Amino acid sequence: MEPFVKLEGVVAPLDAVNVDTDMIIPAVYLKSIERTGFGQFLFDRYRYNEDRSENPDFLLNQDAYRSARILVSGPNFGCGSSREHAPWALEDYGIRCIIAPSFADIFFNNCFKNGVLPLILPEDDVRRIMDKAKDNPGFQLTVDLEGKQVRDSDEEIVVDFEVDEFRRYCLLNGLDDIGLTLQHEDAIAAFESR
């Protein structure tokens, strides 16, 4: 897993509540047995027209947001299915941080396994970032996981944040969970022989 230390990038404002995993990637695209290549299907139903041409109204098809690395959205982002294809699609597209007031549990968890930071900020701060990204297409933020701070270049937005320390440690170091768990193999074996 690619470590996540500090991310600087364009913010795409997806101003909606309860963005679900079927919106992020519809089930019809979950048939691949690979782990990569899902970025082309990110937000598929909204990004493309019937003939697969780009829908110019969709956020990520507008030049200012096309290269977005950060998505800001409303509460309960990622609700619905457990499909890890959702963070895979975001990551493959190039989005490595989602900022929202709250996330659905399974999606939240899946992000950390893939070097994607789901960042919970207070609703007011999310709104300020959303509005600034809407008013200034191409607006950039720095998400500093090491310093636990989000800021923009003119320091109009400076927000300190908290992330669970264990998850932060794994993200900063790009650590694979299975390796960590197998350090406790004796405890697992002992449990099994009870």
Next chain:
Amino acid sequence: MAARTMFEKIWDAHVVHEEPGQPSLIYIDLHLVHEVTSPQAFDGLRMAGRQVRRPDLTVATADHNTPTWELTRPVEDQISKAQLDALDRNAAEFGLPMYYDRFSENQGIVHVIGPDLGYTLPGKTVVCGDSHTSTHGALGCFAVGIGTSEVEHVLATQTLRQFKPRTMEVRVDGELPSGVSAKDIILGIIGHMGVNGGTGHVIEYTGEAIRGLSMDGRMTVCNMSIEGGARAGMIAPDDTTFEYVRTRPYAPKGAELEAKIEEWRSLPTDPGATYDRTIVINAADLAPFVTWGTKPDMVAQITDRVPDPASFETTAEREAAERALEYMGLEPNQRIEDIKIDRVFLGACTNARIDDLRAAANVIRGRQVSSDVYAMVVPGSARVKAEAEAEGLDQVFKDAGFDWRVAGCSMCLGMNPDILDPGQRCASTSNRNFEGRQGKGGRTHLVSPEMAAAAAIAGHFTDVRNF
């Protein structure tokens, strides 16, 4: 020892390792695997040279991609076929003895076969790379949906790293009114608490109305816990549970089972134990529900009207409702009973068990599906299908004009040949009414099997209590 909830008892009994500030390492008693969320996990094992630690605790089946047409007809979508073939190969390579492919008599939707075959038992920890794993909690176990990285983790270590969730009691007091089903209970609960009302929590459903449900009904309730945002749902085991387990083919038998049952009697929440939150619902306030929007909490009673977005309090709610009505092609204040439908889907891990089929059959017996409607029944497993056929339910459905299909996830999620056409409107017994869930542009209304059956006959939603 301090009074504990059922969840806490199961959690405590499965902790392998704990360190402050870290997620706990929890032992997993049953891992259910299906073809969609597992190929990348098996690949990960291969790349790292790892084995499946406990093939004897791993049950696999093919359900999401499988067409529901006759088994003699092959899978035509080559990408689906490749995914199904990958599970065949992985089950063989990693030596999974309990793998039920498309042709097995034990095949079916993973959340139907787990309990039905007797693998899901009270007190267990159960995981599956599927959010509706919450279903299994109906037997009094802790069952959670996980992502593919975690599937790989469980395959390799038989453990899961989890921060301990909070607990929430959802109590449904009083007796369920006649004509109101388990599906209406859970739709009513989600309508009450919202799609993120349960986030971070494990729900325990309690109360007279829950106690009165059959096991199939309890599974319907627990199935949709995730639609309320909860990590898991569970119901304390009782004699109804034990009687169910007694007749399952792979459950313990004889003296071993009786000893287990004695053990399971100590699982229910202790008197005096506290939950982090409690919600109370009166069963008398419940009625047959129909969802009108694109999230499961957008529900109305059958006798109500589609809400006016202007009536919502916040801007976000108003905008979400406006968008939902536009997508669904509905008008504010339209009577729910006036909504005409094109399709009926009776199936999915929410409502494809034998009780569900019996309930729907009782509604349609001797009646005809409206000429404007195409209706299909997809039993949840090959065993449910065989059981229904032995009772003659298939004939009841066929006589009424329903299409009788082979088991699978079918039109719940739009990844096999069963999908809605753009603009088509469906009365569905599944669990998600998200935009495009049943096919691009498809419009989904979630209802109980009885309400789906009544809508199939009438051609529009109608109050099954008057049938």
